[in-house]
Amino acid sequence: MPLAPLERDADLVVVAAGQRWDSPSLIYSHPPPPWAVARALTGPGSVTECLRDLPEIPRALAALWVEQSVGGDCDGLDAGAVAAVERARGGGVEAVLTAGFDTLAAALADRVDVRLGAPASVVQWGAAGVSVSGAVPITAAAVVVTVPPAVIQAAGLRFDPPLPPAKLAALSALASVDAVSVALTAERPAERSTWALFAEEPWGLWHSTAGSPIVVGHVKGPRAAVARKVTWSMSNASWLLHQLDPSLGAAIEVVSHDWGADLFARGAHTMPTRGSEAGAFEWARPLADVVFFAGEASAGHAGRGLVQGALSSGRRAAQEAVRALGHGAPAATTSRE
8 A cells, every 4th residue: 555754844834813824924923833842842841831931822832733733731741752752753654545544444354354333342361361242252362452541441341350450550641632533625636735723713733735635634632622513514614724725615525523522432542641651561561461452552652643553563462462372482572662
């Protein structure tokens, strides 16, 4: 499947108080730009604490940029962890599937017994193997759990015997960010690629790609509650497209997904909060060589929150399971990646 690097050199604009600021005008009027502030964050302390010495407008825009690009409330985001994520992703780690991410799901499902509409409820585990209760009971030698930690913390999936204290502590460090995602189809393809930070309703970080009529937006953290209440009519979607790039024309289709209200996700992805790196490392540890854990929450800084992190964690968990079941070398110590 062909990949393309996530565009980082596209136009960057900010929409605030009814005005549209391009990068040069924003830098001239309210330096420094929010994306530059985010890349320069250092610990210790929360992002809010690290931004407190900035003037009011740059401080507000920088906080909003971090909330919408990384995800989460700046009061709870750890500045050092955010900086580590930014550094880890700075080398072109983030990428997109040019044919759409649905092609990835279809490729992974090829020749696999995928059972939809059959949620699991309890994982019973022990030295003899596992049994999974739910719509379709399953008994197996081992299981790989890819359920987000937020779902498990909300008792969406339970374990018998219960998870050990170290796993439970990891759960609390791996909170998921509330988010609403929206995809708009415009009348015309974009003439250029643009990133837009909306500092007013409906908020969020929006992206158009040159040659495509699809505009994607993610509203994360505390602002997701606002986006959740927005009526995504063609008229307000068309207003948003005009603010992003007038050449797009009117909206002809709107599709949205509420990750925070999704009972099987409980949020979009994990956040770089204090203790999240240690929590991810602990969450990746197998239980009794029969329960293995994967998903972006168990990946390192470079992959956490990304599909790439979920894929790398799946390869790692598969290798651990194969070794533990006697099909290879003894189970290796879990790595941070």
